[in-house]
Amino acid sequence: MLQSVLSNLCVILLSHLIISQLVSNREKFGQLTLRYLILLMTSFTVISMFYLPIQIGEYIFDLRLIPLIMLALFSGWSNTVIVLLAASAWRYFIIGGTGAIPGVLFGMVLPTIFTLIYAHYLTNNGKPWDKIILVTICWAISDIPLIFILPDGFSVMKQIFVMRYFSFLGAAILYYVLIELENKQVGMKTQLRFLATHDQLTGLLNKQECIRLAEMKMKSEQKNSSHFIAMIDLDHFKKLNDSYGHAAGDQALIQMAKIFKSVVNDRTLAARYGGEEFIMYFCAGSEKEAMDELSAMHNRIRHTLFQVKEDEAISVTVSIGIAQWPNDSSIQYAIKEADRKLYLAKEQGRDQIVY
Template identity: 45%
Template sequence: MLQSILSNLAIILLLHLVVHRIMNYRKSLRNYYFFLLIVLTFSVAVITMFYLPIEFDGYRVDLRMIPLVFLAYFSNWKLTLPVLVISSIWYSFEGGIGTTPGIIFGMIGPTLLTLAVYKKNKYDSCYFDKILLITICWFISDFPIVFIVPNGLDIFQRIFIWRYAALIGAASVWYALVLFEIKREHLKNQLEFVAWHDSLTKLLNRNKFFEVVEVKREKSDVNHYLAMADLDHFKKLNDTYGHVAGDHILIEISDIFRKYECDLVKVGRYGGEEFIIYQGQPSFEQAVLYLEAIQKEIRTTLFCIDQDIATHVTISIGVAKLENDMSLLEAVKQADRNLYMAKENGRDQIKTSADQIKSTLTTVGGE
């Protein structure tokens, strides 16, 4: 009996390792393949447990309920129901005494109950909730023995301690592993965020920004543009109100940039009061119009220094097209030259290369 329990537990642990491996490749997998792999993995695990029964005084049970309940609890019905259907059909083909009750009470009942009590805060709820859920599922699965099987009450009394302990033990081990992976993934994400983002503005740092842009150049079919943006008279602002106020304004401006970010618009902090912007747009004119919208919002925003003092700020922008045969560094240099022209010509405007657009577009406030 103990060997059979350990065999079922080994299947659960192997299932956890395979699922963990699949999740590591989640971002590189298409949704269809991810769905197929999860359904196939859980179905194989549940079906395998059917062939590794645990015998209690001649009565055969297994722990196939645990993968179904965990999948229902941590996932959704789209993944859970296919596994339930595949496992139930396979189990029904095997036939034998107790097949139908085993499917209804040992698989369908606990799984549908778990889907019904699914919580958004499944990771935050207390451990007692998980014990209660497994206990109720165990009761749904095993108590019908009393009415279905001859001498059912006697069998239930003989097996319920071992059966309940096996279910709780397996569920506890697996849940502990799930929590460990969740905490490890959370820590990994935190470390990646710190490594990839500027500590003050929380925008992408320069290195990560360039890495993201290189990926965008390979995957996207649109035209690619880089823009260098610089706050006007930022040194004067720091000298007047202090560096703390300057940092606060940088943070608020970064929040404005972040509002305009999407899959084809990325913003990074280049250094100091300079920002770098990537756009994937159909035309140069549309790229400039997008930048004008950002520039206008910054110009019209009142930045609070303290309770009694507020100020407006403006930015100057230089834009360059990122040609196919051009390196990122070359595009940055070109955008930086255009930024310098915007500064020299009075600030609060957008400058572009003369061979990329016929006329220099200025913001409404600069006209």
């Protein structure tokens, strides 16, 4: 009996290990492919437990419900319903038998639906006993109907209760803790990756990451596309800092970054280059298309009020230099040319685009 419980537990842990590896290497898969692989692995885990029964006397059970509960708790309706349908169909059509209908209904469907509803409406983050209550209710939905289904259901329940409930609860808690630890680890990796590639003040890409991504896009885009680099400098930034304080200057940069983020798409990148200077990459069909995008953004900045105090907002302007990035040259060449145009814009009175 203990060996059977451990077999079920080993399947759960092995499944978790494989899914963790898939998530850790998600860059190698598309988002859709990763989702399907995880759903396939979870379905296989549930179905495999049909063939690893835990027997107490004449009663046979397994821990198939644990992966379903955790999937419902962490992944929501769409993913869970797919796995639930696959496992239920296997139990009913492939395995069959007189216990197929109650096994599907009470052993999988009702507890899983309850978990989905519980996760959506009733969970209270930070209270671990909520999850214990959830698992206990799922166990009750799955097992208590046996009292009424089996001829000697009450005596069977008394015989298996301790082993069944605590193996169920223990496996669920262990699996939940592992998933929580994995989620925290993934979250920390994501945060570290973000900090390594983004500017902490504005949330824009940093200079190095922008250059790296721009070079990748340059190689991947069609040959008939034109590529441009724009250097953007906030006018009179020192005066703004001197007049309103450095905190106001930071807020102006943050608000400026929001405008840049709003125009970023698959063919446009924006980054903080340093200080009050920004860099943008454009992939466009023509010079006119790139200039139209840049001019629209320039006008938007010009007509935006930037909050510098709680009760005061001011207008700011930017100077922009833009240069074409030829296919046969490096990005550093385009940056140097755009920077040269930027200084021309500032020398000619600021608040303008020089191309």
